[in-house]
Amino acid sequence: MIVVTGATGQLGRLVVRHLLELVPADQLAVVVRDRARATHPAEHGITVRTADHDIPESLIDAFQPGDRVLLVSGNQLGRRLAQHDAVIQAAKTADVALLAYTSILGGPATRFVIADDHQATEHAIEQSGLPFTFLRNGWYTENYTTQLPHVLARGTVIGTADGHSRLATATRDDYAAAAAAVLAGTGHENMTYELSGDRSWSLHEYAAELSRHAGENITYQQVSAVDYQRMLSAAGLPDAMLPVFVDTEDAIARGELATVTGDLSRLIDRPTTPLPAAIKTQLATAGQ
Ligand SMILES: NC(=O)c1ccc[n+]([C@@H]2O[C@H](COP(=O)([O-])OP(=O)(O)OC[C@H]3O[C@@H](n4cnc5c(N)ncnc54)[C@H](OP(=O)(O)O)[C@@H]3O)[C@@H](O)[C@H]2O)c1
Known part of the structure; x- marks a missing residue:
């Protein structure tokens, strides 16, 4: 079975x-903590297994020998490393055939705070001795495009990085297609893929692209870390996360999310979704 967590x-x-387009549903299983939220897989005949990564005992029946498992990295800083360890241990006990993990672009070379858990998880997976695939995902394009309503209302894209800083983002759907290709494909054992968009863009270029689509003058505004945290706080982000966002901006300024390798387009066998197309989709979704 191919098993998808998260x-x-x-x-x-x-x-x-994407997996449903590649393999029959009876070869697929999902591991979720809330079965009621897995209606889409259940309706398609996909096996639904339940487990909470915070409760290692709940993972006992999550995997079976020979499964090809995708561990989607957790979304709770401070807790996710223990959650990942629990999943890795369960996968090891079950003797799965492949453990794929959604890591971070650059792996050990990255220096920002949220990369720490990814680096430690990669290490734990290597230590487990299981065949693995590291899907080192770059930044989601959606990290920017879902902010569009606020950006358009304000007329500025805001961050602490210099406007010439570059990112090579890709859409969630592109990263998802790559994960599906690895899980359903062959020859990915003990491979590491550095996944990112085919073309990087600067924050100034992003603002210019937005201006073209929205028909308004949108600019990039570099602000101080203090002002940035104040704005994020006013937008409702929790205090504990504010330094993490500033740290990520520093990583962007250092170019750590700008690496272009072509691994993503090679895995999905097509070009990655260009930034203008992602902006167009988001504007259409937002009803602009
Ligand atoms: N590269 C980037 O730009 C970027 C940006 C954001 C996040 N990420 C990383 O990529 C991951 C996937 O992104 P996403 O957008 O799909 O995040 P998401 O929508 O927040 O999904 C996280 C998934 O993890 C599951 N999960 C959380 N805690 C769990 C637990 N204790 N036991 C079992 N399942 C648990 C959630 O389950 P529920 O549905 O039950 O909540 C959800 O299915 C994130 O978790 C984060 O590590 C990357």
Whole structure:
């Protein structure tokens, strides 16, 4: 069986949709903590297993020998490393055939705070001795495009990085297609893929692209870390996360999310979704 964890999340849902195009539903299983939220997989005949990564005992029946498993990285800083360890241990006990993991672009070379858990998880997977695939995902294009309503209302894209800083983002759907290709394909054992968009763009270029689509003058505004945290706080982000966002901006300024390798387009066998197309989709979704 191909087994997808985090299958009720935004990325996991898309992985399942891509897998349904590649393999019969009776070869697929999802591991979710809330069965009621897994209606889409259940309706398609996909096996639904339940487990909470915070409760290692609940993972006992999550995997079976020979499964090809995708561990989608957790979304709770401070807790996700223990959650990942629990999944890795369960996968090891079950003797799965492949453990694929959604890591971070650059792996050990990245220096920002949220990369720490990814680096430690990669290490734990290597230590487990299981065949693995590291899907080192770059930044989601949606990290920017879902902010569009606020950006358009304000007329500015805001961050602490210099406007010439570059990112090579890709859409969640592109990363999901790559994960599905690895899970359903062959020859990915003990491979590491550095996944990112085919073309990088600067924050100034992003603002210019937005201006073209929205028909308004949108600019990029570099602000101080203090002002940035104040704005994020006013937008409702929790205090504990504010330094993490500033740290990520520093990583962007250092170019750590700008690496272009072509691994993603090679895995999905097509070009990655260009930034203008992602903006167009998001504007259409937002009813602009
Ligand atoms: N590269 C990037 O730009 C970027 C940006 C954001 C996040 N990420 C990483 O990529 C991951 C996937 O992104 P996403 O957008 O799909 O995130 P998401 O929508 O928040 O999905 C996270 C998934 O993890 C599951 N999960 C969380 N805690 C769990 C637990 N204790 N036991 C079992 N399942 C648990 C969630 O289950 P429920 O549905 O039950 O909540 C959900 O299915 C994130 O978790 C994060 O590590 C990357």
